[in-house]
Amino acid sequence: MKKATGVEQSQPLFRQVSDNILNRMERGEWRAHDKLPSIRLLAEEFKVHRLTVFKAYRVLTEDGKVYVKDKSGYYVSADSVSSEEVEDGVVSSYSLSNQLSDIHRMPAKYQFSQALIDPNLLPNIYLSDYVKKVFDMYPKVMGTYATVQGDDELRESLSQHYSEHHRLQLSSEELLITSGAQQAINLIAQMMLGPMDTVLIERPTYSVAMDIFRRQGARLIPVQITPEGYDLDEVETLMRTHKPRMFYMNPTHHNPTGYTVPAWQRKVLVELAERYHCLLVEDDPFRDIYFDEEPPLPLFAYDTEGWVVYISSFSKYVAPGLRICAVACRYPFMEQLIKAKSLADNGTPQLNQKIFLHYYTSPRLQRHLAKLRIALQVHKEIMEEELAKAGWEWTAPKGGLNLWVKLPGDITAEALFRKSITQSISFVPGEICDPLGESNSWIRLSFSFANEALLREGMQQLTALSRTL
Numbered sequence: 001m002k003k004a005t006g007v008e009q010s011q012p013l014f015r016q017v018s019d020n021i022l023n024r025m026e027r028g029e030w031r032a033h034d035k036l037p038s039i040r041l042l043a044e045e046f047k048v049h050r051l052t053v054f055k056a057y058r059v060l061t062e063d064g065k066v067y068v069k070d071k072s073g074y075y076v077s078a079d080s081v082s083s084e085e086v087e088d089g090v091v092s093s094y095s096l097s098n099q100l101s102d103i104h105r106m107p108a109k110y111q112f113s114q115a116l117i118d119p120n121l122l123p124n125i126y127l128s129d130y131v132k133k134v135f136d137m138y139p140k141v142m143g144t145y146a147t148v149q150g151d152d153e154l155r156e157s158l159s160q161h162y163s164e165h166h167r168l169q170l171s172s173e174e175l176l177i178t179s180g181a182q183q184a185i186n187l188i189a190q191m192m193l194g195p196m197d198t199v200l201i202e203r204p205t206y207s208v209a210m211d212i213f214r215r216q217g218a219r220l221i222p223v224q225i226t227p228e229g230y231d232l233d234e235v236e237t238l239m240r241t242h243k244p245r246m247f248y249m250n251p252t253h254h255n256p257t258g259y260t261v262p263a264w265q266r267k268v269l270v271e272l273a274e275r276y277h278c279l280l281v282e283d284d285p286f287r288d289i290y291f292d293e294e295p296p297l298p299l300f301a302y303d304t305e306g307w308v309v310y311i312s313s314f315s316k317y318v319a320p321g322l323r324i325c326a327v328a329c330r331y332p333f334m335e336q337l338i339k340a341k342s343l344a345d346n347g348t349p350q351l352n353q354k355i356f357l358h359y360y361t362s363p364r365l366q367r368h369l370a371k372l373r374i375a376l377q378v379h380k381e382i383m384e385e386e387l388a389k390a391g392w393e394w395t396a397p398k399g400g401l402n403l404w405v406k407l408p409g410d411i412t413a414e415a416l417f418r419k420s421i422t423q424s425i426s427f428v429p430g431e432i433c434d435p436l437g438e439s440n441s442w443i444r445l446s447f448s449f450a451n452e453a454l455l456r457e458g459m460q461q462l463t464a465l466s467r468t469l
């Protein structure tokens with residue numbers, strides 16, 4: 001397996017400012033021919049020197065994104081506003097907007113882009129049973145608001161489970177139920193980040209998290225993740241020099257690579273977070289999806305000072321549609337998070353929480369997980385067999401739902417995607433997961449959604465297609 005390169009340097013400041021302006025144009029804050037804020041105003045907003053903003057505007061002008069009117073200022077060019085590109089009848093807006101959701105919207109028979117589990121492998125029958133039971137037990141469940149922090153019984157069961165299984169010492173008061181991990185990341189970003197605040201983020205990473213942080217105007221500094229974890233010297237240097245507000249990480253069966261950060265690094269990372277006052281946002285939806293051995297304890301288990309927020313979503317292996325996720329953190333951070341949650345939606349639907357609770361506390365959950373692990377391992381092995389036949393490179397993960405694959409020769413992910421989507425095969429091009437927008441010879445293939453037959457057939461077609469490029 002090719003060894004990943006070391007940590008990438010962050011982009012120059014003017015580039016981060018120009019990216020921020022571009023992002024805001026793309027999401028419609030400024031439209032074609034709108035006047036952009038003055039250099040002075042932006043320098044104040046970003047807390048940078050005026051020359052930095054001047055340089056950012058100059059780059060945008062040279063790229064045709066912005067034009068200058070004498071004595072009047074900078075304006076948005078008409079052609080800088082994104083449009084969809086159509087080739088062979090295929091809409092490939094993904095390359096313009098870098099949105100994972102754009103890819104998921106494209107219909108595909110061979111679905112390798114969704115990091116979701118085949119619904120046939122999920123416990124739908126039991127969940128529908130529980131819907132009826134929940135209405136019998138709590139006839140007024142729909143008649144009142146849920147509590148903002150989340151159902152008491154559910155938080156109590158979760159805190160017990162966490163202390164028994166993951167050695168997390170926490171009370172139910174230190175748990176908040178959110179509508180999925182995505183909402184948790186969003187709430188934390190809203191609380192913590194303003195324009196030009198710095199966030200350390202793995203490279204590659206879960207692209208939706210990048211979109212959320214960018215929308216807050218944050219500057220992203222990549223930290224390379226490899227099969228061995230991170231370069232901790234580099235992490236320390238970045239924390240010391242950039243004083244990031246947070247490090248967003250997915251250290252267990254990481255999306256998209258499947259890598260797991262070793263236990264010794266987890267302890268050191270918590271020490272670094274304490275020393276440099278950098279919040280570690282530990283996103284952990286794949287912990288229970290392991291193949292042979294359980295992964296190391298969460299970073300949260302080593303934290304005594306409240307520098308880790310632990311996000312544990314149940315979307316992947318119980319039901320993505322229930323939108324149940326638990327966030328663990330200490331006070332006073334929890335107080336702020338509860339306020340943010342109350343403003344967002346005043347509490348995750350009580351019905352969903354109760355249905356989940358009944359499944360979570362039944363012995364069925366552990367039986368389901370035991371079977372699921374075997375089924376997913378079989379899926380992974382089918383995909384790996386086809387990759388091996390084609391001579392593609394990847395590092396076998398110990399859990400999770402994805403393979404991070406290096407394309408052979410000089411094939412680019414974009415070229416392969418354009419072809420494969422016409423054959424109804426989808427995957428995630430690596431650049432979407434890369435904070436630097438590179439990694440274009442890498443792709444993420446999810447082995448969990450397509451059934452075994454489609455998986456083999458689709459992989460054979462995909463590798464055959466690559467030989468025509």
Ligand SMILES: Cc1ncc(COP(=O)(O)O)c(C=O)c1O
Nearest residue numbers: 115180181182206250255313315
């Ligand atoms: C690392 C990571 N975090 C969060 C999510 C979103 O989870 P949820 O469905 O709970 O919002 C995903 C989904 O793919 C993910 O891979």
